[in-house]
Amino acid sequence: xxxxxxxxxxxxxxxxxxxxxxxxxxxxxxxxxxxxxxxxxxxxxxxxxxxxxxxxxxxxxxxxxxxxxxxxxxxxxxxxxxxxxxxxxxxxxxxxxxxxxxxxxxxxxxxxxxxxxxxxxxxxxxxxxxxxxxxxxxxxxxxxxxxxxxxxxxxxxxxxxxxxxxxxxxxxxxxxxxxxxxxxxxxxxxxxxxxxxxxxxxxxxxxxxxxxxxxxxxxxxxxxxxxxxxxxxxxxxxxxxxxxxxxxxxxxxxxxxx
Amino acid sequence: xxxxxxxxxxxxxxxxxxxxxxxxxxxxxxxxxxxxxxxxxxxxxxxxxxxxxxxxxxxxxxxxxxxxxxxxxxxxxxxxxxxxxxxxxxxxxxxxxxxxxxxxxxxxxxxxxxxxxxxxxxxxxxxxxxxxxxxxxxxxxxxxxxxxxxxxxxxxxxxxxxxxxxxxxxxxxxxxxxxxxxxxxxxxxxxxxxxxxxxxxxxxxxxxxxxxxxxxxxxxxxxxxxxxxxxxxxxxxxxxxxxxxxxxxxxxxxxxxxxxxxxxxxxxxxxxxxxxxxxxxxxxxxxxxxxxxxxxxxxxxxxxxxxxxxxxxxxxxxxxxxxxxxxxxxxx
Numbered sequence: 001x002x003x004x005x006x007x008x009x010x011x012x013x014x015x016x017x018x019x020x021x022x023x024x025x026x027x028x029x030x031x032x033x034x035x036x037x038x039x040x041x042x043x044x045x046x047x048x049x050x051x052x053x054x055x056x057x058x059x060x061x062x063x064x065x066x067x068x069x070x071x072x073x074x075x076x077x078x079x080x081x082x083x084x085x086x087x088x089x090x091x092x093x094x095x096x097x098x099x100x101x102x103x104x105x106x107x108x109x110x111x112x113x114x115x116x117x118x119x120x121x122x123x124x125x126x127x128x129x130x131x132x133x134x135x136x137x138x139x140x141x142x143x144x145x146x147x148x149x150x151x152x153x154x155x156x157x158x159x160x161x162x163x164x165x166x167x168x169x170x171x172x173x174x175x176x177x178x179x180x181x182x183x184x185x186x187x188x189x190x191x192x193x194x195x196x197x198x199x200x201x202x203x204x205x206x207x208x209x210x211x212x213x214x215x216x217x218x219x220x221x222x223x224x225x226x227x228x229x230x231x232x233x234x235x236x237x238x239x240x241x242x243x244x245x246x247x248x249x250x251x252x253x254x255x256x257x258x
Numbered sequence: 259x260x261x262x263x264x265x266x267x268x269x270x271x272x273x274x275x276x277x278x279x280x281x282x283x284x285x286x287x288x289x290x291x292x293x294x295x296x297x298x299x300x301x302x303x304x305x306x307x308x309x310x311x312x313x314x315x316x317x318x319x320x321x322x323x324x325x326x327x328x329x330x331x332x333x334x335x336x337x338x339x340x341x342x343x344x345x346x347x348x349x350x351x352x353x354x355x356x357x358x359x360x361x362x363x364x365x366x367x368x369x370x371x372x373x374x375x376x377x378x379x380x381x382x383x384x385x386x387x388x389x390x391x392x393x394x395x396x397x398x399x400x401x402x403x404x405x406x407x408x409x410x411x412x413x414x415x416x417x418x419x420x421x422x423x424x425x426x427x428x429x430x431x432x433x434x435x436x437x438x439x440x441x442x443x444x445x446x447x448x449x450x451x452x453x454x455x456x457x458x459x460x461x462x463x464x465x466x467x468x469x470x471x472x473x474x475x476x477x478x479x480x481x482x483x484x485x486x487x488x489x490x491x492x493x494x495x496x497x498x499x500x501x502x503x504x505x506x507x508x509x510x511x512x513x514x515x516x517x518x519x520x521x522x523x524x525x526x527x528x529x530x531x532x533x534x535x536x537x538x539x540x541x542x543x544x545x546x547x548x549x550x551x552x553x554x555x556x557x558x559x560x561x562x563x564x565x566x567x568x569x570x571x572x573x574x575x576x577x578x579x580x581x582x583x584x585x586x587x588x589x590x
Contacts, residue, residue: 100448
């Protein structure tokens with residue numbers, strides 16, 4: 001059984017078909033790049049997978065557990081974490097607090113436990129703080145020294161990193177990254193590609209939307225190409241690079257005698 | 259340490275303990291019944307402003323009906339005490355529970371909608387509560403109000419004097435602040451602030467945003483009800499006029515002047531705005547002007563509130579773990 005199964009997912013916005021029966025699998029431990037021209041439905045698919053966009057038809061399952069009718073927080077609790085295309089950090093929370101919010105699903109303290117603070121709550125908090133330190137270390141010296149700064153004061157690239165840190169804090173089984181290198185320079189993008197590889201080493205499967213071909217080709221094990229809400233190609237990076245259908249989707253049809 | 263990051267704990271005992279001791283010493287130093295009466299009122303407003311801070315400050319839910327829940331608590335306590343002869347030890351939690359139950363009943367259908375609806379619904383609820391109180395004569399005696407509410411008593415000992423009531427209210431202030439401090443510095447409080455900052459991102463972090471918002475509302479309305487019970491037993495008379503929309507704005511002003519989303523802010527705001535009009539009595543008819551000048555000055559000079567940090571609402575008491583992350587946050 002694949003970790004993620006997507007079968008015939010359909011989404012329509014009025015008369016527009018955003019997703020017209022998308023089907024593919026993601027295997028445990030894989031890094032799958034999701035590419036396609038603007039408006040192909042990549043982000044819509046992410047919204048379906050994370051529960052923010054109801055699907056009109058089709059089904060999705062994580063390790064055999066049906067996701068189709070779950071609320072976003074229930075899907076997140078099952079172990080699917082995501083980042084957003086336009087940064088959605090908590091502007092007036094510190095870097096450390098972001099990571100602790102990300103660990104929400106691994107902590108249990110509710111109202112009574114928060115007030116009474118029995119021993120297990122202190123242990124749970126201490127464990128989260130220890131893991132937060134370890135996790136922020138993944139981002140070299142970008143986030144760790146800024147642990148008690150509010151997100152508002154971070155650079156754009158650091159906010160994107162912070163979103164990834166928050167998602168990773170939940171120790172997800174599947175991580176959905178929506179254009180992690182948007183707005184980054186080539187040097188930062190290359191570092192992001194390395195980071196994505198590092199994240200996989202921690203046992204996290206990744207589905208990656210990315211426009212930077214260098215990043216997506218170097219980071220992905222397999223690439224799925226969407227166009228007009230349909231899967232037009234699915235295979236290793238080398239095969240995608242040479243695919244006529246993909247070139248056509250991006251560049252338009254070759255003239256017959258060109 | 260910046261005021262907004264101030265979370266009382268064992269680590270900063272030397273900062274907050276002298277403050278609490280000074281406050282506790284007030285009746286020893288001041289013998290005036292009038293001053294103590296003002297101090298009791300301030301203590302009740304500390305609970306009201308601090309509880310409103312849970313929704314409006316931390317969770318970012320715009321509630322404009324706090325005085326209605328304050329009134330529900332006051333009436334509940336007055337009715338339980340005068341009709342059913344419940345003792346003070348039961349009317350106070352009873353008032354909190356009734357206010358919280360009504361709060362939950364209002365929150366569940368409303369909080370599924372986006373923010374502005376809560377503001378509108380709570381303002382509407384405020385008016386409905388007033389009209390119901392005025393017209394449900396069988397329960398509330400309508401415009402006549404409920405007189406002869408017994409003074410507080412604990413273990414059979416009546417606490418009729420202002421000094422005793424001062425310590426009683428101070429005890430409830432500390433209890434309220436203790437609970438709120440522990441909540442906002444916990445996983446639950448982080449969820450509140452996450453929702454305030456970005457509800458969609460909070461949901462994506464596995465936070466059941468709807469349930470957490472209802473919880474914030476229930477906590478806020480519980481303590482408003484509790485404050486109402488203290489008021490009823492202190493004033494010994496309740497009437498619908500005390501719990502109208504203008505009262506909500508008094509509480510909201512205390513919160514904004516003190517600093518939303520900080521623990522100390524509503525405490526300072528409540529004390530300042532209760533004491534200020536009393537202290538400026540010598541100005542006679544210029545009293546209102548003085549009040550207005552102070553409000554405008556605070557808004558202009560510190561738009562984030564007295565205990566606030568730059569930005570409209572500041573983050574919750576930031577905790578910087580040293581190498582040993584077990585820094586104690588407990589309030590004794």
